[in-house]
Amino acid sequence: MAPPLKCDLCDNPATVHLTQIVNNKVHKVDLCEHCAKAKGVTDPSGFSLSELLLGAAAGNAVAAAAQPPPHTLRCEKCGYTELEFKKSGHLGCPDCYDTFEPLIEGMLDKMHKGTAHLGKAPQRAIERQRLHQRLTELNDALSEAIKTERYEDAARCRDEINQVKQTYGEEPAR
Template identity: 25%
Template sequence: MLCQKCHKKTASVFISSIINGQESRMYLCNDCAKNYPLFNFNSQDPFSIKDVMEKFDISEDDSIETKKENLLAMDKDCEESDIICPNCYSTYNEYRETGKVGCSKCYEVFEKQLKPILRNIYGYEEYIGKSPKKDNSHIYPSKEMITLKEDLNRAVEQEEYEKAAYIRDKIKELEECNE
């Protein structure tokens, strides 16, 4: 759809207003929206659409991914509760309220916040999902294997090499049993 003001560029902003019960709709390109009288506030206004659009560096040439990346880059300064998954748009606050993530990408986006929670619940920091009903243990690492590998890393970090060797041997035994 073309901009209803300049009739040249693609409309990317939709404005709907209701005045005295009468609804009017307008589709504008970014440039016309920046100069639209309703949004052309002075720069002291705390919520100037013009300033917001400039801050987000919105361009018609930008892909959705570029716009998401710009939003995420700006979001680094936000508080944890404001973190948003770019895939499903779930927020960390929603996760805290429901206890459920929106998609698999949420585990990456909320990684810093979820690691301590997962460690408390499952005993390890990575969520590997539910085990399938059919025996696919050769495909997925067992919870015991993950725990042993974490113990091995800790033992090496603490320079407890005898303990590390013992854990390494247990890991090899488990791997041989699964083959």
């Protein structure tokens, strides 16, 4: 059995283990209960893993100097700042989405394949939905053609409905 991990800030046994991936680099921090409380890890509103990682590497002045100064974006409605957003990962109000849009868009673009939510559905379900929608359109067109006595158009609609139903796996209309 492996020996217990030591706290990165003191020599006590680590009971809190944090992992963050930044720029495809894994950063792990192991803390004892006392240091975790002191750093605000147990308080979700006051904890920033990036600050903790920088604090653990306090001897490394190059890392601290490489950090860009915080921007001054501020939500006009709730007063939430960019620094607060980066620290907590939460927004203060719905208007914050507009205020912090460049930050959010950049983060989403890095985390996902794009910034538009496309949903998730099986391909066959999407195809069935498309065929069902087409069938509904054709039935409406058929009804309108019959109502206005355009029988040639109605026959074309009926034939196309039968094709769609065969694809859809239903009995064709007669």
